[in-house]
Amino acid sequence: DAKTTQPPSMDCAEGRAANLPCNHSTISGNEYVYWYRQIHSQGPQYIIHGLKNNETNEMASLIITEDRKSSTLILPHATLRDTAVYYCIVRAPRDPLQGAQKLVFGQGTRLTINP
Amino acid sequence: DSGVTQTPKHLITATGQRVTLRCSPRSGDLSVYWYQQSLDQGLQFLIQYYNGEERAKGNILERFSAQQFPDLHSELNLSSLELGDSALYFCASSVDSGNQPQHFGDGTRLSIL
Numbered sequence: 001d002a003k004t005t006q007p008p009s010m011d012c013a014e015g016r017a018a019n020l021p022c023n024h025s026t027i028s029g030n031e032y033v034y035w036y037r038q039i040h041s042q043g044p045q046y047i048i049h050g051l052k053n054n055e056t057n058e059m060a061s062l063i064i065t066e067d068r069k070s071s072t073l074i075l076p077h078a079t080l081r082d083t084a085v086y087y088c089i090v091r092a093p094r095d096p097l098q099g100a101q102k103l104v105f106g107q108g109t110r111l112t113i114n115p
Numbered sequence: 116d117s118g119v120t121q122t123p124k125h126l127i128t129a130t131g132q133r134v135t136l137r138c139s140p141r142s143g144d145l146s147v148y149w150y151q152q153s154l155d156q157g158l159q160f161l162i163q164y165y166n167g168e169e170r171a172k173g174n175i176l177e178r179f180s181a182q183q184f185p186d187l188h189s190e191l192n193l194s195s196l197e198l199g200d201s202a203l204y205f206c207a208s209s210v211d212s213g214n215q216p217q218h219f220g221d222g223t224r225l226s227i228l
Contacts, residue, residue: 032214043117043205043219044158051214093214101211102148102160102173 001104002027002090009110018075020109022088025069031092033064034103035073037084044087044105047073078113085110118142119220121206127226133194136223140187140208146170147189148209148217149181153202164189165211193225201227 005023012018024033034049048055048062050071055062061074075082087108094101118141126134140147149161151174160173164183175181178196183189193200203224207217 034216041203041222041224043119043221044207045117046216046218049214049216101146101163101209101217102171103150103158103207103217104160105158107157 001092002031004088004090004106006086006088006106006109008107009112011112011114012075012078014080014113014115015077018078018082018111018113020073020075020086020088020111021070022073023070024088024090027068027090028092031090033062033071034089034091035060035062036087036089036103036105037082038087038108039081039084047086080113080115083111083113117218117220119206119208119218121204121220121223123223124221125224125226127228128196129228130196130198132196133192134196134225136191136193136204136206136225138189138191138206138208138220140189140206141218144208144210144218145187146209146211146217147183147187148207149175149189149191150205150207150219151202152205152222153199156202158205161191196227198227201225 035047036044038044050062064071085108120139145166161175163171181191203222205222207219209217
């Protein structure tokens with residue numbers, strides 16, 4: 001699975017859009033980009049994932065560049081409850097009978113939403 | 116609520132002891148994963164089970180073992196506990212069909228005294 005690079009920390013004002021970048025320049029054609037977040041010591045929470053098209057759900061939007069070498073997670077109206085560590089993970093789908101479906105977490109981006 | 120249930124939420128025990136952590140996956144999910152998160156290591160994959168069979172191993176110590184039962188719930192057994200085993204232990208489950216994501220439980224916080 002391709003390696004990802006994220007800034008260690010970011011700040012955003014409450015009510016503003018939070019844009020979290022992720023670089024995955026070695027991504028392969030069949031690898032998906034996944035975003036998770038971890039609020040304090042809670043379990044990682046799945047946010048969104050995509051292959052090459054932009055994706056949007058009730059939590060966030062995912063913008064993937066045309067060359068797929070980077071992506072941006074957008075929280076449109078950040079609230080204090082969005083303060084968390086955000087992880088960008090790249091992974092290819094595999095046959096579960098072959099195992100190795102694990103997620104590899106890096107250090108992520110610590111996002112702080114300021115009032 | 117992710118739908119993944121882990122018990123107990125907290126566990127305090129002493130060195131040398133043995134504990135069992137339990138995980139109930141989301142309805143319909145066949146795969147269960149265990150991860151460990153310690154202060155200095157971040158989230159580390161331990162082991163994966165798919166429909167009752169072990170499918171992948173990560174950095175899991177020989178003192179640790181796991182199994183997945185016919186009803187798909189899973190248990191992680193930690194024995195001969197050491198101070199360094201103090202950590203958060205998370206279980207995740209997924210359908211494992213194509214690109215479907217894993218969903219995590221709230222974890223068990225294990226403290227070794």
